[in-house]
Amino acid sequence: MTGIDQIGTYVPRYALAAEAVEEAWGQFHGAGIEHTAVPGGDEDTLTMAYEAATNAIEAGDLDHTAFESLLVATTTPPLEEEPMGARLRSTLGLDDSIRTRQLTGSTRAGVEALVTAAERSGPTLVVASDSPRGAPDSDLEQAGGAGAVALVVTDDGTAEMTDHAARVDAVPGTRFRPAGSDESDGLGIATYDRNAYTSAVGGVAADLDTDPSEFAAVALQAPNGKLPYRAAGALGVETETIAAGTNVSEIGDTGAASPLFGLATAQSAASTLVVGYGSGDAAAVAIEGSIPVATNPHDGIVPEDRRSLNYGEYLRMRGEITTGEPEGGGAYVSVPSWKRTMPQRHRLVAGRCTECGTLAFPPEGACTDCGTFESYESVELPGTGTVEAATEIGAGGAPPEFVEQQAKSGAYTSAVVALDGPDGGSVSIPAQVLGDGETTVGDRVTATIRRIYTQEDVIRYGFKMRPLAED
Numbered sequence: 001m002t003g004i005d006q007i008g009t010y011v012p013r014y015a016l017a018a019e020a021v022e023e024a025w026g027q028f029h030g031a032g033i034e035h036t037a038v039p040g041g042d043e044d045t046l047t048m049a050y051e052a053a054t055n056a057i058e059a060g061d062l063d064h065t066a067f068e069s070l071l072v073a074t075t076t077p078p079l080e081e082e083p084m085g086a087r088l089r090s091t092l093g094l095d096d097s098i099r100t101r102q103l104t105g106s107t108r109a110g111v112e113a114l115v116t117a118a119e120r121s122g123p124t125l126v127v128a129s130d131s132p133r134g135a136p137d138s139d140l141e142q143a144g145g146a147g148a149v150a151l152v153v154t155d156d157g158t159a160e161m162t163d164h165a166a167r168v169d170a171v172p173g174t175r176f177r178p179a180g181s182d183e184s185d186g187l188g189i190a191t192y193d194r195n196a197y198t199s200a201v202g203g204v205a206a207d208l209d210t211d212p213s214e215f216a217a218v219a220l221q222a223p224n225g226k227l228p229y230r231a232a233g234a235l236g237v238e239t240e241t242i243a244a245g246t247n248v249s250e251i252g253d254t255g256a257a258s259p260l261f262g263l264a265t266a267q268s269a270a271s272t273l274v275v276g277y278g279s280g281d282a283a284a285v286a287i288e289g290s291i292p293v294a295t296n297p298h299d300g301i302v303p304e305d306r307r308s309l310n311y312g313e314y315l316r317m318r319g320e321i322t323t324g325e326p327e328g329g330g331a332y333v334s335v336p337s338w339k340r341t342m343p344q345r346h347r348l349v350a351g352r353c354t355e356c357g358t359l360a361f362p363p364e365g366a367c368t369d370c371g372t373f374e375s376y377e378s379v380e381l382p383g384t385g386t387v388e389a390a391t392e393i394g395a396g397g398a399p400p401e402f403v404e405q406q407a408k409s410g411a412y413t414s415a416v417v418a419l420d421g422p423d424g425g426s427v428s429i430p431a432q433v434l435g436d437g438e439t440t441v442g443d444r445v446t447a448t449i450r451r452i453y454t455q456e457d458v459i460r461y462g463f464k465m466r467p468l469a470e471d
Contacts, residue, residue: 002118003157007264007293008056008150010048011251014038015306016314021142024311030143032225036252037145038309038317039131040434041408042450044078045148046461049129050091050449051296052148057092057125059294060152064093068122070100073109073256075177075184076131077102078459087461088127091346091449093380103256107132107175107221110149110256111276111283117153118161118285124153130255134183136320140175141183143224145252149260159289165207171196171280175223194230197221200282201275202234208273210286212237217269219245219262221277223253244269267293296469307436322407331401335458345462348383348419348447350427351376359427361419381419381427383447384468388428390415390439401453413439417465419447434466444468 015035022028030036039048049072057064072084085100101116103109110128117124129148134140153161173187174196186193201220205212212218212235220228225248232239245262248254254261259276266272268290275284315321343349344362351363354377358369363376393414398406406412413433418426433439434450445465452460 002120002153002155003160003289004151004287004291005062005154005157005159006056006060006152007260007267007291008052008054008059009147009261009264009293009295010051010055010149011037011147012039012043012048013306014040014309014317016309016311020309020311020314025137025142028142029137029139030224030252031139031227032249033143033252034249035306036143037147037254037306038314039146040450041317041319041405042452042464043146044451044459045074045076045129045131046078046084046088046091047448047450048131048146048148049074049084049088049127049150052129052150053088053092053125053127055294055296056150056152059292062123062152062154065095066123067094067098067125069117069120069124070094070098071103071113071116071124071126072100073103073113073126073128074130075104075107075109075255076133076182077104090342091461093347094125106278106281107223107255107258108276108278108281108283110258110260111274111285114151114153114161114260114274114285115164115166115283117151118164121155123155126151126153128257128260130257132184132253132255133318134185138183138185139188139224140186140253143253145248145254147251147254147257147261149257149264151260159287159291161285162288163208163210163286165204165284167200167204167207167282169196169200169280171200174279176279194227196280197227197277198231198234200277200280201231204275204282204284205235205273208284208286210273212273215241215269215271215273215286217244217262217266217272218242219259219266219272219274221275222246222248222258222262225249245272245274263287263291264293267291317408319404319408322404331399333455333460335456338460343378345452346449348381348463350379350381350419350421352379352421357425359421359425361427361429379422382422383419383463385417385419385426385445385447385465387433387439387441387443387445388416388418389441390433390443401455405451405453415439415445415465417445432464434464437467439467
């Protein structure tokens with residue numbers, strides 16, 4: 001049977017409270033939402049997808065190279081043209097023969113990806129990552145959150161996907177993004193929108209073999225904190241059943257990832273109905289069995305673990321009031337040169353001298369210990385290390401390529417880190433260290449993937465370090 005073995009989630013550590021928006025605008029349009037999650041200045045849907053997928057894979061039993069398919073769902077890809085799958089594959093270290101597909105254009109894309117996985121054979125990694133945006137005073141923007149969910153799907157997964165269905169209807173004007181815009185919109189006709197939602201959700205659920213009332217939890221697309229409960233009557237379920245698969249009030253509208261976050265919330269339920277919805281269309285999956293959910297201490301899924309932003313900080317974090325990277329500034333690295341170093345930047349591939357065993361990062365030039373010239377075997381470092389030196393880079397001190405990051409996120413830490421070898425030894429590298437606390441010599445850190453900078457309109461992704469949580 002095709003089923004789900006593991007779920008991994010990721011929510012950014014920054015949060016915006018409804019009260020902060022209401023103070024700035026005099027009202028708050030995100031009905032039923034208390035906090036929304038906000039991506040950091042160097043985060044986007046690819047880096048969030050990496051975080052969620054890493055959590056899911058490392059908590060499961062499959063090796064990175066075991067996956068045969070990678071399905072990515074988002075309505076807000078980093079680039080309008082260039083699929084996320086290839087770069088996500090590289091950062092995760094998946095096999096380069098993996099089949100990839102990106103589903104986009106509708107918030108139901110996350111559930112569509114899950115349906116696609118149910119129809120495939122072999123281990124499949126499904127990742128839904130989204131960060132919806134709208135005009136600053138719009139319902140969509142004020143409800144908009146951010147986050148990613150990854151699911152490991154196998155032929156004999158423990159939580160069986162027993163049935164699925166789809167329903168398609170043309171309902172223009174409910175939610176759309178004009179060509180060339182990064183802001184989604186809707187006509188805001190409340191009755192029209194609500195009827196489209198409840199009709200599609202109720203209709204697709206009725207197409208399944210199992211009556212919705214028999215599920216222990218229902219995980220619905222959640223554009224805000226109230227609309228899912230409007231569908232209770234159409235589904236014939238109690239509001240408590242919907243509440244069991246809903247967490248939008250604490251993270252906001254996560255677009256294509258929304259119903260999969262609901263599935264993660266309902267992890268211990270004996271059965272869950274998952275329904276994705278977008279612009280009149282709906283897709284549903286019936287799941288029997290509970291699923292373990294993996295996060296890590298850096299996730300902001302618990303509001304108390306997040307750093308709360310005021311509205312000015314929020315605008316800065318989103319890039320609304322920053323000037324961008326200086327023209328012509330920064331160290332130039334050609335795309336071909338960057339491509340050659342992606343194994344180092346994405347997966348910390350170092351070299352071990354074949355003569356003396358000393359590690360080199362990057363693996364080029366003469367061995368710093370014995371002088372042997374470029375005689376290295378490739379080794380992948382585990383990604384942990386120790387800070388050897390650190391300094392804080394504030395306003396005016398950042399190199400041109402990092403000015404925009406500094407403007408969005410404030411001062412950052414630049415450090416020298418001794419990366420651990422796979423079986424002893426270490427190699428020192430320069431790296432940024434994430435986090436709001438002070439970084440000191442001796443701190444233990446671990447690698448993650450973030451945006452480094454953009455040059456020639458091409459986003460450069462690579463590793464940064466963050467504090468290693470104590471066991």
